[in-house]
Amino acid sequence: MRRTFLAASAAAFLMACLLSGAVSRPAFAQTLRIGLREDPDILDPALSGSYVGRIVFASMCDKLFDYDSKLDLVPRLATGYEYKDPTHLVLHLRPGVRFQDGEKLDAAAVKYTLMRDLTLPGSLRKGEINAIGTIEVIDPLTVELVLKSPDAPLLSQLADRAGIIVAPEAAEQAGTKFGLHPVCAGPFRFVRRVPEQEIELQRFPGYWDAKSIHFARVVYEPIVNSAVRLANLQAGTLDLVEYIVPTDAPAVKKDPKLRLVMDDSLGYEGITFNTGHGPMAKSPIGESADLRRAFALSIDRKALIQVVYNGLFQPIAQADPPISPFYVPSIQPLPRDIGAAKKLVASSGFKPPIPVTMIVPNSPDLLQAAQVIQSMVQPAGFDLRIQAMEFASSLAAGRAGDFQAYMLAWSGRADADGNVYSFLHTGFGFNYGGFSDPVVDRLLDQTRLTTDIAKRRDTYGQLWVEERKEMPVLYLWALGNIVGMKKALTGFEQVPDGIIRLQGLEMAKSGGAN
Amino acid sequence: MMRFSLGSRLAQVLPTLFLVSIIVFGLQQLMPGDPALIIAGESAGDPQVVAQIRNELMLNRPIPVQYLHWLGDLLHGNLGYSWRLQEPVAALVAQKLPVTAQLAVMAFVFAVIIGVPMGILSAAKRNTAWDWLANGVGLFGLSIPTFWLGIVMILVVSVWLGWLPPSGYVPLTQNWVRSLATTVMPAFVLGNAIAAILMRHTRSAMLVALGQDYVRTARAKGLSEPVVVLRHALRNALIPVVTLGGLQLGTLLSGAVLTEQVFSVPGFGKLVVDAVFNRDYPVIQGVVLVTALLYVVLNLLTDLLYLLINPRMRQA
Numbered sequence: 001m002r003r004t005f006l007a008a009s010a011a012a013f014l015m016a017c018l019l020s021g022a023v024s025r026p027a028f029a030q031t032l033r034i035g036l037r038e039d040p041d042i043l044d045p046a047l048s049g050s051y052v053g054r055i056v057f058a059s060m061c062d063k064l065f066d067y068d069s070k071l072d073l074v075p076r077l078a079t080g081y082e083y084k085d086p087t088h089l090v091l092h093l094r095p096g097v098r099f100q101d102g103e104k105l106d107a108a109a110v111k112y113t114l115m116r117d118l119t120l121p122g123s124l125r126k127g128e129i130n131a132i133g134t135i136e137v138i139d140p141l142t143v144e145l146v147l148k149s150p151d152a153p154l155l156s157q158l159a160d161r162a163g164i165i166v167a168p169e170a171a172e173q174a175g176t177k178f179g180l181h182p183v184c185a186g187p188f189r190f191v192r193r194v195p196e197q198e199i200e201l202q203r204f205p206g207y208w209d210a211k212s213i214h215f216a217r218v219v220y221e222p223i224v225n226s227a228v229r230l231a232n233l234q235a236g237t238l239d240l241v242e243y244i245v246p247t248d249a250p251a252v253k254k255d256p257k258l259r260l261v262m263d264d265s266l267g268y269e270g271i272t273f274n275t276g277h278g279p280m281a282k283s284p285i286g287e288s289a290d291l292r293r294a295f296a297l298s299i300d301r302k303a304l305i306q307v308v309y310n311g312l313f314q315p316i317a318q319a320d321p322p323i324s325p326f327y328v329p330s331i332q333p334l335p336r337d338i339g340a341a342k343k344l345v346a347s348s349g350f351k352p353p354i355p356v357t358m359i360v361p362n363s364p365d366l367l368q369a370a371q372v373i374q375s376m377v378q379p380a381g382f383d384l385r386i387q388a389m390e391f392a393s394s395l396a397a398g399r400a401g402d403f404q405a406y407m408l409a410w411s412g413r414a415d416a417d418g419n420v421y422s423f424l425h426t427g428f429g430f431n432y433g434g435f436s437d438p439v440v441d442r443l444l445d446q447t448r449l450t451t452d453i454a455k456r457r458d459t460y461g462q463l464w465v466e467e468r469k470e471m472p473v474l475y476l477w478a479l480g481n482i483v484g485m486k487k488a489l490t491g492f493e494q495v496p497d498g499i500i501r502l503q504g505l506e507m508a509k510s511g512g513a514n
Numbered sequence: 515m516m517r518f519s520l521g522s523r524l525a526q527v528l529p530t531l532f533l534v535s536i537i538v539f540g541l542q543q544l545m546p547g548d549p550a551l552i553i554a555g556e557s558a559g560d561p562q563v564v565a566q567i568r569n570e571l572m573l574n575r576p577i578p579v580q581y582l583h584w585l586g587d588l589l590h591g592n593l594g595y596s597w598r599l600q601e602p603v604a605a606l607v608a609q610k611l612p613v614t615a616q617l618a619v620m621a622f623v624f625a626v627i628i629g630v631p632m633g634i635l636s637a638a639k640r641n642t643a644w645d646w647l648a649n650g651v652g653l654f655g656l657s658i659p660t661f662w663l664g665i666v667m668i669l670v671v672s673v674w675l676g677w678l679p680p681s682g683y684v685p686l687t688q689n690w691v692r693s694l695a696t697t698v699m700p701a702f703v704l705g706n707a708i709a710a711i712l713m714r715h716t717r718s719a720m721l722v723a724l725g726q727d728y729v730r731t732a733r734a735k736g737l738s739e740p741v742v743v744l745r746h747a748l749r750n751a752l753i754p755v756v757t758l759g760g761l762q763l764g765t766l767l768s769g770a771v772l773t774e775q776v777f778s779v780p781g782f783g784k785l786v787v788d789a790v791f792n793r794d795y796p797v798i799q800g801v802v803l804v805t806a807l808l809y810v811v812l813n814l815l816t817d818l819l820y821l822l823i824n825p826r827m828r829q830a
Contacts, residue, residue: 041553041555041598041599042598042599042600044600048555049554049555049556049557049558050555050556051555051556121566122567122570124554124555124556124557124563125557126560126562127560128557176600177600179600180600194780195596195599195601195606195609195780195785196610196780196784197682197683197780198682221682221778223778224775224778225775227665228665228668228681228776228777228778231668231669231672231673231680232679232680232682234673235672235679235680236676237672237680237681237682391791392546392548392551392791392792392793393545393546393547395547395548395552395558396546396547396548396551399548399551399558411556422559422560429558429561429564430558430559
């Protein structure tokens with residue numbers, strides 16, 4: 001018995017030594033491991049709808065244009081553009097670019113891809129570039145897009161998934177299976193994917209900007225649980241985590257081996273009120289703009305952000321963050337004023353307590369924020385009831401108009417049109433509250449007619465003044481991009497869209513990416 | 515008699531699976547949320563896109579038509595395609611099931627190695643410090659939430675001590691050492707509660723067996739205590755424990771869901787949880803059907819194991 005026990009102990013000890021050695025990284029050279037907050041969906045640029053999918057595409061598939069940290073449009077596969085007139089956009093392509101399977105990237109490939117985006121069954125890009133009427137190949141490096149009508153946001157779409165150019169032959173051969181093995185013109189080529197486990201990419205030596213790439217492999221690991229994501233970063237099994245939740249930010253800051261990079265993102269958190277969508281719009285807060293303004297005046301955004309997010313986010317009163325060129329500085333959140341809020345409640349004609357039911361997606365920080373709001377609006381006469389809901393269910397409820405108030409975030413777009421048009425224009429898809437104002441509609445349409453950013457910003461300024469009268473959406477704070485990484489990682493450039501770009505990123509020799 | 519029992523058991527499989535398929539198909543229709551909106555993702559604001567997706571996925575057809583279409587594919591050996599990943603469900607199941615199976619087997623081994631000996635010890639050394647220690651371990655296993663234990667183990671073992679990777683998975687066939695390294699913690703967490711249950715039941719069964727006349731006779735004949743306990747009492751005490759073990763093995767498959775989420779193990783449980791959140795109906799249906807089949811098979815194997823352990827039951 002004693003001998004058996006000793007033998008078992010020795011075996012266990014040996015096994016422990018063996019297993020602990022397995023914490024060391026796999027024997028690949030220069031591999032960058034990136035943690036994602038969720039598993040991407042299909043890796044076909046035309047069919048992908050997930051945010052994290054864009055992060056993987058950034059390493060695999062170059063776009064016609066991109067954004068830099070100041071949200072200026074920069075050339076990528078296209079070196080420049082010009083408008084012959086508001087409905088004729090000419091794109092000039094970069095010479096000498098090859099796809100990862102060796103095909104040449106030329107005007108024909110661009111035409112093929114854009115047509116694919118417009119016509120592929122199930123394409124999620126169609127609505128983004130449907131201003132394109134026809135596509136003309138002028139010469140091998142020049143494409144002309146003939147638009148059905150002027151469309152200022154189009155260029156920003158060509159700096160997103162709609163601007164990813166895929167290898168035509170590979171796409172034709174693969175057909176509907178292209179997303180299982182995509183072929184593009186980015187710095188890394190697709191190697192393999194194990195759903196919900198990892199996506200492995202390998203450096204493409206023929207990449208046109210190869211000198212900016214300093215890793216041989218990149219592996220994306222989806223880890224849904226934020227605490228486990230952080231643990232992986234702290235344990236060194238991940239080199240970078242694309243999103244650190246605000247409550248974990250202090251832990252990353254304290255760790256001498258890690259670095260936290262934080263900046264404004266393009267997204268926002270807000271509350272959408274149902275003012276005209278179905279029977280649920282017939283609520284006091286749905287029917288009275290005075291009550292909605294009173295609700296807004298009852299909230300101290302700064303205090304809310306401090307309590308829930310350690311002060312990491314910025315309060316806003318519009319859909320675009322301060323970093324956006326479309327941000328209107330004169331539109332600021334009003335400070336909390338319970339006296340003024342009470343007066344508005346009194347003038348609304350409704351007697352307090354005003355019952356308001358707010359749907360909140362079931363995440364801990366949002367529920368906490370909702371509870372803070374609940375206590376803030378109560379002195380003004382609101383009886384806020386929080387209805388926690390799983391995200392997919394809340395989305396369905398929002399779309400069906402089955403809500404009075406809905407706390408909803410938007411990931412944000414570089415062009416303000418992507419943050420506003422569909423949310424506030426009469427009859428459009430993200431206008432869950434059924435808001436309708438002909439003045440707002442006219443101003444929104446006007447913003448699309450010119451590419452002059454200053455003029456568009458002025459129009460948005462007028463729009464926000466109008467919007468605040470009715471307040472169909474109460475904008476609370478601009479979201480932030482919070483990226484955690486090993487201190488040894490250098491060259492990281494934070495861009496407000498939150499996409500992790502690998503150009504220029506490298507690990508100091510002692511850093512540990514192996 | 516044995517052949518008759520096996521035959522009737524096998525004949526029950528298909529009706530059971532058919533009933534399960536109807537129930538799961540029906541239940542998922544009751545789930546709020548539109549799959550087309552989830553699939554559209556950030557393009558959900560375009561009604562044309564959403565309508566197109568609904569059309570392609572046949573979501574605008576009557577539910578019985580959708581079910582019959584799916585059943586027709588199933589009868590041709592096709593479990594359908596994941597709406598989110600557009601990979602065959604059968605391929606996903608084949609990929610993920612071995613992961614969960616590995617986790618479940620390792621968890622079961624942990625549970626048996628910890629639970630059964632502690633149960634035997636607790637019964638044999640009743641009302642001693644060993645008994646109290648075993649009961650304490652049992653209470654710990656039953657009380658501690660899996661989620662909490664997993665997070666704490668990751669913090670202590672991976673972050674503070676750096677002994678094991680915090681999450682992830684490496685297939686056994688790729689590197690068995692790293693595979694064990696990535697699964698030993700989740701397996702321990704998963705097996706912990708089962709160990710406690712096995713310990714309690716082993717203890718109870720052993721106490722009953724040790725009180726029997728044949729055990730007193732064995733002692734009277736001069737056999738040593740270990741021989742009495744392990745060779746005579748344990749054999750009979752194992753019958754209810756094996757039953758329980760078989761049921762627990764089935765429970766492990768579903769219990770792995772939470773553990774796989776915590777440790778990011780890309781197994782069956784994680785697959786179905788993500789499918790539910792993403793309203794990926796074909797994956798949900800495929801996983802539930804395969805799970806039901808596994809339960810049926812496991813119950814069958816448990817019955818067969820009885821016959822092996824106790825020869826007297828072969829004559830029944």
